[in-house]
Amino acid sequence: MSIQNLKVAVLLAPATHPVSGRPCAAAADSAALALALKLVPSPQHLLVLYAGDADDAALGPYLAQGVSCINVLPTLAGAEISRVLARQLQDVDLVLCGRRAGGGQGSAMLPYLLAEELEAPLLPDALQLQVGNGQVEVEQYLPKGQRRQLAAALPAVVSVHERASAPLPYAHARLLQGQIRHLSPVSLQPGVVHLEPASRRARPLVAASRASGHERMLGAIATDGAKAGGVVVKQGDPVEKAQVLLTYLRDHHLVDF
Amino acid sequence: MNFPLALTGLFWLGAILLSLGLARRAALWRQGRAAQVAWSGLFAIPKRYFVDLHHVVARDPFIARAHVAVAGGAVAVLALAAANYGLMLYLPALDVLMLLAAGLMFAGAMLVRSRRKSPPARLSKGAWNRLPRSLTLFAIGAGLAALLAISGDALGSAARLLALLALAGLTLGGAELALGIGLGGPMKHAVAGLLHLAFHPRQERFSGNKRSTDLKPLDLDSNEFGVEKPADFAWNRLLSFDACVQCGKCEAACPAYAAGQPLNPKKLIQDMVTGLASGDGQGYAGNPHPGQALRGGDAQQPILGGLLAEDTLWACTTCRACVQECPMLIEHVDTVVSLRRHVTLTRGTVPNKGAEALANLRDTDTVGGYPLAARYHWAVDLNVPVLLPGEHADWLLLAGEGAFDMRYQRALRALVQVLKAANLKVAVLGEAEPDCGDLARRLGDEATFQQLAGKMMSTLRHYSFDHIVTPDPHLFHCLANEYPALGGNYRIQHHSQLIAELLAKQQIPLRADAETSTITYHDPCYLGRYNGEIDAPRQVFKGIGIKVVEMERSGMKSRCCGWGGGASFTDIPGERRIPDMRMDDIRATGASQVAVACPNCTAMLEGVVGERAEVVELAELVAARLAKA
Structure with a gap:
């Protein structure tokens, strides 16, 4: 299968803004969209799906971020969204979605349920993505800066981490041009939703080190004679000192100018 | 050969070349979109030239005098030549007048020449350096021609030589004017400049005392999304670019240019000229955008990326x-x-924090992404009533985005204290107040601006109040000058205007023993240049016994703090920071305090590191001198 006729689908759902509570684009879903847009020659080649009953206006931010058409699958009360979506995704090679819900009714279970429904492998928390030779390779996010390479044969489901991409630019003209298409309701046996209270209690954070902040700073910089990672710049004028900082930031790819 | 007849021929040849050139240039202007301007503007040219334009030119008396002499002389020579030789009257009296006009023009050309001897860095060189020579040649030619006509046969055989000299001078000098408009030479400015006065895109600039500083709304529903390529400008905008004389006054005033950021306003206009004429841009002989090479462009190609760097x-x-x-x-x-x-x-693709600020405005109605309910947290102990629908307040205080800035909250508290001391009935909107949309509009997000403006106007419709007062000049400018085009008309005052009025009416109880002190005052652009208000803050300082030492750049010539237009969000790197330069201006006055009257200027100047003057808000200065209740 060549990359040209790869069929890619993206699943998007509106999020709830943490401050204002208004509908907005979910960071993880936008990141999934950003990775998907890199795979296809133009936005028209993407199949973009949303299953749910949010207003069209709530999907607007995704249109402004570059989706040309969002297909909305109306869901009946209690119907399992994963099954509704799976019906539309039968002949799709690669399904991308956000790894976590942006509020509302999302449970973040969708990628798992959907992969089960499609009998396809799930590659969770993707940061980068490559497709070739009938398989998909993913760089997976792990905490504390760790990364892991995953690969699976297509078709596959990839859930994308919100840090996979900088926020996509928002353009009002694309919002006006984009379309939202409502598909006919799918008749499915209503699934049963089990609601149960969350049982896990929050664990108190344990400090990694008992040393005071000042002590830790002294440990991080090279005091006289001690061997530590940093450099203390005492000589030179402010410009030279700033240059040392800038070089450090550049070496660590923290600034790019 | 008959000398007067030769002059007639030369005159009409010049006239034809000028007309052809104008037609050629006009075809370039007409690449632009249609514009709503009346042809009757042509009749307004003399008034606009002698009043509105001369008002600006006269700020530099030397060049104003030089221009009056050289342009006045040239126009007189041409008018007399048109009558006497064009219409073949050949009246000796007109020749005498022409000699006088040529003399005037010659004197002017000498003044222009002396300015070009050691020109200021802002002036463009290249073809513009040739102009004094062309003007001198034309003046000499015209003078000789008039002299010959007056003297008749008295000169004898020398007449033939002088006639040749006169014709040569008139041809060489006249070519500058006749060909200038067609070939895009320096004298293009004479024709394009006059037409620009007639068809100016802001006709209201010429009527009455009202300043015209509001941005015009876009009709987003009919897919107006601004300008992509030169041909997307209205034709009279393209014409306006051709009026530029490359004097570089804009360059000398531009804070971004002074800070070494890649913007030179003069070059920007010349870029548009390059674009409309589809040139390679290599003929430009002035200062470039700092750090940028000269680029070419095409009227039908996107400006950004090609002609102009983002x-x-x-x-x-x-x-x-x-x-x-x-x-x-x-x-x-x-x-x-x-x-x-x-x-x-x-x-x-708004760079750096610009896109984030716009997203915040769309999602939360605040620039910083704050909860609206937090906007008036600073007033929690001040007993400022939150206005409810159905109640009435004399004064509605709109705090704006500065309300979220902990430094500026001190100024807002001082303002409320002052207004209460003056016994005004002030109320606020609380969490009902959205952003005014200023930042979105300056960053080009007209859609978000119109949404926010609509929200603000529909909110204000629910409340009953007489006046609005705000300490934020950006909010003030939006409501006073930009909302009317969208259907919102409010009686709004900047807090400096209100306090000045209250002081004049002696409605603010001041301490008798208040110490006199000396400060300097930084005029906010959106209060000064956008609204012409440079007196009210100074009246306030005078009213509370503070002496103001003016900076070199103050009042209408004040230098920006670096925030305006979202520049602190897009944050384009330069050699220096604009607020640092402004602080140097402040240091030069020797004042230990600088008064500000804008939340954004406050933030920018407070952000200057190192030894510097203390930044105090106008309201804080007044509050410190209130009599104890």
């Missing part, structure tokens, strides 16, 4: 210092915002 666009602080200085009344800020609108509305 950074150039986002360096502008929309402070209007360039527009204020421009003797040809060119609207630089409109140009910048038109280009920004296209980028923001069709691509959304």
Whole structure:
């Protein structure tokens, strides 16, 4: 299968803004969209799906971020969204979605349920993505800066981490041009939703080190004679000192100018 | 050969060449979109030239005098030549007048020449250096021609030589004018400049005392998304670019240019000229955008990326210092915002924190992404009533985005204290107050601006109040000058205006023993240049016994703090920071305190590191001198 006729689908759902509570684009879903847009020659080649009953206006931010058409699958009360979506995704090679819900009714279970429904492998928390030779390779996010390479044969489901991409630019003209298409309701046996209270209690954070902040700073910089990672710049004028900082930031790819 | 007949021939040849050249240039202007201007503007040219334009030129008396002499002389010579030789009257009396006019023009040309001897860095060189020579040649030619005509046969055989000299001078000098408009030479400015006065995109600039500083709304529903390529400008905008004389007054006033950011307003206008004429841009002989090479462009190709670097666009602080200085009344800020609108509305690629600020405005109605309920937290112990629908307040205080800044909250508290001491009935909107949309509009996001403005106007409709007062000049400008085009008309005052009035009416109880002190005052662009209000803050300082030492750049010539136009969000790197330069201006006065009257100026100047003057808000100064209740 060549990359040209790869069929890619993206699943998007509106999020709830943490401050204002208004509908907005979910960071993880936008990141999934950003990775998907890199795979296809133009936005028209993407199949973009949303299953749910949010207003069209709530999907607007995704249109402004570059989706040309969002297909909305109306869901009946209690119907399992994963099954509704799976019906539309039968002949799709690669399904991308956000790894976590942006509020509302999302449970973040969708990628798992959907992969089960499609009998396809799930590659969770993707940061980068490559497709070739009938398989998909993913760089997976792990905490504390760790990364892991995953690969699976297509078709596959990839859930994308919100840090996979900088926020996509928002353009009002694309919002006006984009379309939202409502598909006919799918008749499915209503699934049963089990609601149960969350049982896990929050664990108190344990400090990694008992040393005071000042002590830790002294440990991080090279005091006289001690061997530590940093450099203390005492000589030179402010410009030279700033240059040392800038070089450090550049070496660590923290600034790019 | 008959000398007068030769002059007649030369005159008509010049006239024909000028007309052909004008037709050629007009075809370039007509690449632009249609514009709503009346032809009757042509009749207004003399008044606009002698009043509005001369008002700006006269700020530099030397060049004003030089221009009056050289242009006045040239126009008189041409008018007399048209009558006497064009219409073949051949009256000796007119020749005498022509000799006088040529003498005047010669004197002017000498003045222009002396300015060009050691020109200031802002002036363009290249073809412009040739201009004094052409003008001198033309003046000498015209003078000789008139002399010959007056003297008749008295000169004898020398007459033939003089006639040849006169014709040569008139041809060489006259070619500058006749061919200038067609070939895009320096004298293009004479024709394009006059037509620009007639068809100026802001006709209201010439009527009455009202300043015309508001950005014009876009009709988003009919897919107006700003300017992508030169041909997307209205034709009279293209014409306005051709009026530029490259004097560089804008360059000398531009804060971004002074800070070494990649923007030179003069070059920006010349870039548009290069674009409309589809040239390679190599003929430009002035200072470039700092750090940028000369580029070519095409009238039908996108401006950004080709003709102009994106950074150039986002360096502008929309402070209007360039527009204020421009003797040809060119609207630089409109140009910048038109280009920004296209980028923001069709691509959304606003650099650095700009896109985030716009997203916050869309999602939370605040620039910083704050909860609206937090806007008046600073007033929690001040007993400021939150206005409810159905109640009435004399004064509605709109705090704006500064309400979220902990430094500026001190100023807001001081303002409330002052207004309460004056026994005004003040109320606030509480969490009902959205952003006014200023930042979104300056960053080119007209859609978000119109949404926010609509929200603000529909909110205000629910409340009953007499006046609005705000300490934020940006909010003030939006409501006073930009909302009317969208259907919102409010009686709004900047807090400096209100306090000045209250002081004049002696409604604010002041301490008798208040110490007199000396400060300097930083005029906010959106209060000074955008609204012409430079007196009210000074009246306030006078009223509370504070002496103001003026900076060199103050009042209408004030230098921006670097925030305007979202420049602190797009944050284009330069050699220096604009607020650092402004603080140097403040240091030069020796004052230990600088008064500000804008939340954004406060933030920018407070952000200057190292030894510096203390930044105090106008309201804080008044509050410190209130009599104890």
